[in-house]
Amino acid sequence: xxxxxxxxxxxxxxxxxxxxxxxxxxxxxxxxxxxxxxxxxxxxxxxxxxxxxxxxxxxxxxxxxxxxxxxxxxxxxxxxxxxxxxxxxxxxxxxxxxxxxxxxxxxxxxxxxxxxxxxxxxxxxxxxxxxxxxxxxxxxxxxxxxxxxxxxxxxxxxxxxxxxxxxxxxxxxxxxxxxxxxxxxxxxxxxxxxxxxxxxxxxxxxxxxxxxxxxxxxxxxxxxxxxxxxxxxxxxxxxxxxxxxxxxxxxxxxxxxxxxxxxxxxxxxxxxxxxxxxxxxxxxxxxxxxxxxxxxxxxxxxxxxxxxxxxxxxxxxxxxxxxxxxxxxxxxxxxxxxxxxxxxxxxxxxxxxxxxxxxxxxxxxxxxxxxxxxxxxxxxxxxxxxxxxxxxxxxxxxxxxxxxxxxxxxxxxxxxxxxxxxxxxxxxxxxxxxxxxxxxxxxxxxxxxxxxxxxxxxxxxxxxxxxxxxx
Amino acid sequence: xxxxxxxxxxxxxxxxxxxxxxxxxxxxxxxxxxxxxxxxxxxxxxxxxxxxxxxxxxxxxxxxxxxxxxxxxxxxxxxxxxxxxxxxxxxxxxxxxxxxxxxxxxxxxxxxxxxxxxxxxxxxxxxxxxxxxxxxxxxxxxxxxxxxxxxxxxxxxxxxxxxxxxxxxxxxxxxxxxxxxxxxxxxxxxxxxxxxxxxxxxxxxxxxxxxxxxxxxxxxxxxxxxxxxxxxxxxxxxxxxxxxxxxxxxxxxxx
Numbered sequence: 001x002x003x004x005x006x007x008x009x010x011x012x013x014x015x016x017x018x019x020x021x022x023x024x025x026x027x028x029x030x031x032x033x034x035x036x037x038x039x040x041x042x043x044x045x046x047x048x049x050x051x052x053x054x055x056x057x058x059x060x061x062x063x064x065x066x067x068x069x070x071x072x073x074x075x076x077x078x079x080x081x082x083x084x085x086x087x088x089x090x091x092x093x094x095x096x097x098x099x100x101x102x103x104x105x106x107x108x109x110x111x112x113x114x115x116x117x118x119x120x121x122x123x124x125x126x127x128x129x130x131x132x133x134x135x136x137x138x139x140x141x142x143x144x145x146x147x148x149x150x151x152x153x154x155x156x157x158x159x160x161x162x163x164x165x166x167x168x169x170x171x172x173x174x175x176x177x178x179x180x181x182x183x184x185x186x187x188x189x190x191x192x193x194x195x196x197x198x199x200x201x202x203x204x205x206x207x208x209x210x211x212x213x214x215x216x217x218x219x220x221x222x223x224x225x226x227x228x229x230x231x232x233x234x235x236x237x238x239x240x241x242x243x244x245x246x247x248x249x250x251x252x253x254x255x256x257x258x259x260x261x262x263x264x265x266x267x268x269x270x271x272x273x274x275x276x277x278x279x280x281x282x283x284x285x286x287x288x289x290x291x292x293x294x295x296x297x298x299x300x301x302x303x304x305x306x307x308x309x310x311x312x313x314x315x316x317x318x319x320x321x322x323x324x325x326x327x328x329x330x331x332x333x334x335x336x337x338x339x340x341x342x343x344x345x346x347x348x349x350x351x352x353x354x355x356x357x358x359x360x361x362x363x364x365x366x367x368x369x370x371x372x373x374x375x376x377x378x379x380x381x382x383x384x385x386x387x388x389x390x391x392x393x394x395x396x397x398x399x400x401x402x403x404x405x406x407x408x409x410x411x412x413x414x415x416x417x418x419x420x421x422x423x424x425x426x427x428x429x430x431x432x433x434x435x436x437x438x439x440x441x442x443x444x445x446x447x448x449x450x451x452x453x454x455x456x457x458x459x460x461x462x463x464x465x466x467x468x469x470x471x
Numbered sequence: 472x473x474x475x476x477x478x479x480x481x482x483x484x485x486x487x488x489x490x491x492x493x494x495x496x497x498x499x500x501x502x503x504x505x506x507x508x509x510x511x512x513x514x515x516x517x518x519x520x521x522x523x524x525x526x527x528x529x530x531x532x533x534x535x536x537x538x539x540x541x542x543x544x545x546x547x548x549x550x551x552x553x554x555x556x557x558x559x560x561x562x563x564x565x566x567x568x569x570x571x572x573x574x575x576x577x578x579x580x581x582x583x584x585x586x587x588x589x590x591x592x593x594x595x596x597x598x599x600x601x602x603x604x605x606x607x608x609x610x611x612x613x614x615x616x617x618x619x620x621x622x623x624x625x626x627x628x629x630x631x632x633x634x635x636x637x638x639x640x641x642x643x644x645x646x647x648x649x650x651x652x653x654x655x656x657x658x659x660x661x662x663x664x665x666x667x668x669x670x671x672x673x674x675x676x677x678x679x680x681x682x683x684x685x686x687x688x689x690x691x692x693x694x695x696x697x698x699x700x701x702x703x704x705x706x707x708x709x710x711x712x713x714x715x716x717x718x719x720x721x722x723x724x725x726x
Contacts, residue, residue, distance in 0.1 A: 023530070030526045037517060041529045118647045120586060122571035152642045159589035159620075162573035164566050189640050194621030239528065246516035257621060271482055284531055287524045291514075298513040312488040318481045325472050333523040340512065340520070347509040350491035358489055360475040367472045385509045390495035423507040430497050459504035 042137055042175045043236075062093035067103055071112045074128075080121065087116070087127035094134040103135070104146035114150050129157075129168045136175035144179035151176065151186060155195045174236050177243050185249045192244075193257055196237040234266075238288035245292050251299045260311045263293040271319030274326040283331045286323055290334075294341040314355040317345065321361055328371070335371060339378035346385040353386045357396045362386075366405050373414045380409070380420035387427035394431035402428070403438055410447040415456050422460040429467050436468045444468060591620065592648050599629070600652050618649060 033039045062070075070093075073086035093099040103109050116128035132150055135143055154169040173192075176183045241259075245251060270286050297311070320342060327334045346352045356362060365383065369376050383402070386393050406428075409421045429436045448465055451457040501507045514520050553560045553568070555576045562568040578593040579586050582601045587593040595616060598605050608614050613625040615632040619640050626632040629651040636642040636649065 026530065026533075027526055030529050031522060034522055034525055035519070039525060039529060041525065041532055043532055120575065122574040123567060125574060126567075126570055149643055152640075152646060156588050156592070156648060159591055160573055161577050161589075162570040165570050165573070186641050190642065191619035191621055191640065194619070243516065246514075268482065275479065284528070287527065291521070291524070295513055298511040313486045314489050315482055315484070315486060318478050321474060321478065322482065325474055328472050331527070333527070336520065337524055340514075344511040347511045350494050351489050354489040354491045357492070359478060359481060361478075364472050364474055384507050388496065388500055388507065388509050390493070390497075392492040392495065420507075423501075423505055426505045427500055427507070430500055463504055 040139065040178060041239075042178055043171045059095045060093055060099075061096050062090070062099045062102065064102055064106060067093070067099070067106055067109065071109060074116055074124065075112055080123070083121070084123050084127055087124060087131065091127060091131045091134055094131055097138060097140070100135055100138050100143050101140070104143055110146055110149055114153060117150065118153055126165060126168070129154075129165065129172065133168055133172045133175075136172045136179070138179070141180050144176050145182050147172075147176055148182060148186060151183065152190055155187070155190055155192060158195050170236050174240050177240050181247060181249070184244050184247050188244060188250045188253055192240070193254065193259060193262075196240070235285045235288070238266075238285055238292060241292045242288045242295075245295050248299075251296060254296065255299060260293070260296055263289060263296070264311050264313060264316045267293065267323070268315055268319045271322040275322060283327065283334055286326070287334055287337060290323075290337050290341045294337075294344045297341075297344045311345075312351065314352065314359070317342075317352055317355045317361070318359060320345070321359075321364060324368070325364075328368070332371060335368070335375050336378055339368075339375065339382065342382050343378065343385065346382055350389055353389055353393060356382075356386060357393070362397065363401055366401055369405060369409060373412075373417050376409065376412075376414075376417045377420050380417070380424055384420065384424050384427060387424060387431065391431040394428060394435075398428055398432045398435045399438070403435060403442065407439075407442055407444060407447050410444075410450070415454060418451055418454075419457055419460070422457065422464060425464055426460070426467070429464070433471065436471065440468050587648065592618070618646075 030039060067090065070086045070090040074083050074090070077083040077086060094103060113128055113131055116124050117132065119125060119128075132147060132154075135147055138144060151173065154173050157169045158166055158173075160166060173187070177187065245254065266289055267286075270282060270289065274282055274286075293311075320338060324335065324338045324342075327338055346356065356365070362383075365379055368379050383397070387397060406421050406425060409417055412418060425439070429439070445465060445468065448461050451461050454461075548563060548565065550561050550563050551568075552558075553562070553571065553576075555572075558576065560571055560575075562571065574588075575586050577586065578588070578590055580593060580596055580601070582597070585596065587596060595618065599615065605614060609627075613627050615626040615629050617624040617626070617632060617635060617640075619636070619642075622640070624635060624639075626635060629649070633644075633646075633649055633651075636646060637644050642649075
């Protein structure tokens with residue numbers, strides 16, 4: 001799968017600028033679709049080339065009688081080739097939404113398909129899985145729900161050793177998860193998290209990771225060069241998990257299953273990987289992992305459940321900064337998501353705030369302030385998380401680069417950025433009285449004056465002016 | 472964005488938590504007109520915050536589909552036969568062979584030749600169907616392990632386990648990889664269990680012997696040898712000297 005993606009870099013006979021332009025247009029269309037809630041990201045595996053070679057790719061709507069006949073042949077045909085062909089015909093028909101509707105309403109149809117999926121005939125298994133895959137791509141949630149009886153088997157097959165089959169089952173599950181709440185609710189108790197973790201483990205090589213033996217087995221070899229399935233599987237894993245976590249079907253269960261620790265370790269592995277390779281494409285995995293971790297941290301269970309399931313390892317902070325640097329270089333549009341995770345890590349955690357200080361990460365954070373307004377607001381929020389914990393923390397913020405940097409942000413006009421700067425200044429003045437003096441001496445009052453008339457800012461500006469002048 | 476050099480070393484170091492600096496808040500902090508309060512933020516799936524990442528994801532998926540469509544036909548090779556003894560399946564594409572091999576010859580029980588989708592299920596099967604020590608222990612304690620990876624529950628019987636799978640894990644009641652052993656007593660079963668046990672139309676029975684494997688399997692003598700190795704004939708479990716494991720005629724009261 002990944003070799004296919006590298007092929008994207010083949011020259012297509014048009015200029016780079018035109019390619020960029022086309023991509024921007026596609027992106028704009030997708031953004032519009034997303035805002036209208038029309039963007040459903042599903043994966044479709046379809047071997048168009050083979051189908052063309054086999055004569056025509058016109059999708060025919062199959063009727064009840066035809067479907068029944070194909071199922072009958074597939075189940076009871078004498079010749080294996082005949083059975084296979086019947087399923088291929090069924091699969092082609094299932095590319096059409098109408099056939100899908102007729103199929104799911106036919107009594108026993110799913111049951112027969114599941115029977116073929118679990119049969120001992122390998123090629124029939126594959127074709128049955130492909131039929132399910134077509135069904136999973138439907139935009140009708142009723143069709144996705146009709147596939148519920150198959151999920152326990154799709155999960156079981158993730159531990160098999162046939163890589164094409166695993167891919168098929170995995171993407172089918174992924175599509176079903178995207179589409180249907182009922183599926184998401186069923187998959188957690190059916191053990192999707194351990195199944196996916198085992199799937200990653202079994203597809204990995206057996207060499208030990210450069211990070212040493214302290215990390216659990218099933219995450220270790222994730223990104224080593226090896227079987228093609230590793231990164232692809234991990235990407236699907238992460239997106240599946242993201243949809244499940246967002247649905248909040250049972251995040252407490254995920255947490256007790258150790259999802260926080262697992263995701264943290266995965267993040268570390270990714271940070272190590274981006275240092276090793278120049279492989280753009282890793283952001284496809286980093287993005288959903290960051291989202292999963294960040295949203296899961298907000299669950300109440302994350303606070304109340306005791307012991308090992310908590311995320312406390314400060315290496316996660318170190319790893320996140322390496323990923324932030326990676327985003328800055330490869331995909332700046334993902335910086336906000338990374339900083340959002342940093343916020344969720346530091347907001348209620350004196351320990352992680354201390355890590356930011358002890359690992360010398362305040363200054364790198366300040367360097368991000370020039371990227372964009374959204375990024376700046378998030379950076380300032382994280383800094384506020386640190387400052388609000390009191391004098392022991394502010395001691396490391398001033399004297400230093402923070403004050404001159406804040407004076408620079410006050411020169412900007414974005415209200416949100418300035419507002420957050422004012423919040424940070426208040427905390428700084430409160431816990432480091434000397435800072436107010438220094439602020440005055442560096443023409444801070446003039447910097448504040450700019451915003452005296454801005455509605456959202458004026459109260460805070462005046463309060464700061466008072467504090468600076470009168471203590 | 473320059474990162475401190477020690478950071479990479481920290482990443483490669485041991486897990487650990489920073490001892491937090493003392494927290495000491497002033498009640499004035501965040502007081503009106505200020506409003507800052509440190510808090511975690513959750514975003515639902517459709518939130519616009521996720522727009523950029525979602526668009527990237529979708530573009531990637533679209534690219535992959537484009538790539539699949541543009542790919543040349545799967546390479547066909549001259550026909551070849553599966554090399555496993557007794558299997559005569561013929562192939563002309565490597566991917567088909569890979570799937571066939573893993574499905575039918577991958578995780579195969581050496582006692583009864585049933586094939587399983589994964590090593591985990593095979594191990595469970597061997598333990599529950601072919602291990603005499605398991606049978607003994609199962610009389611006294613919960614030995615039937617839940618089939619869902621990560622679930623540590625154990626049960627007294629395979630029926631209890633099945634109920635757990637259905638109720639707790641929402642598995643189908645007729646889950647195909649959880650067939651209980653039929654019949655009484657371990658030794659008497661071996662000769663009949665492999666071929667033809669749990670007979671159902673072939674497409675429904677994943678654990679059935681592949682029709683190409685018509686060879687005779689070891690059978691009872693092999694099982695007895697296992698018993699002989701593990702349980703000296705002078706030892707007898709349960710009440711009464713007549714209850715032992717060598718007898719194939721005796722019907723045990725359990726299972």
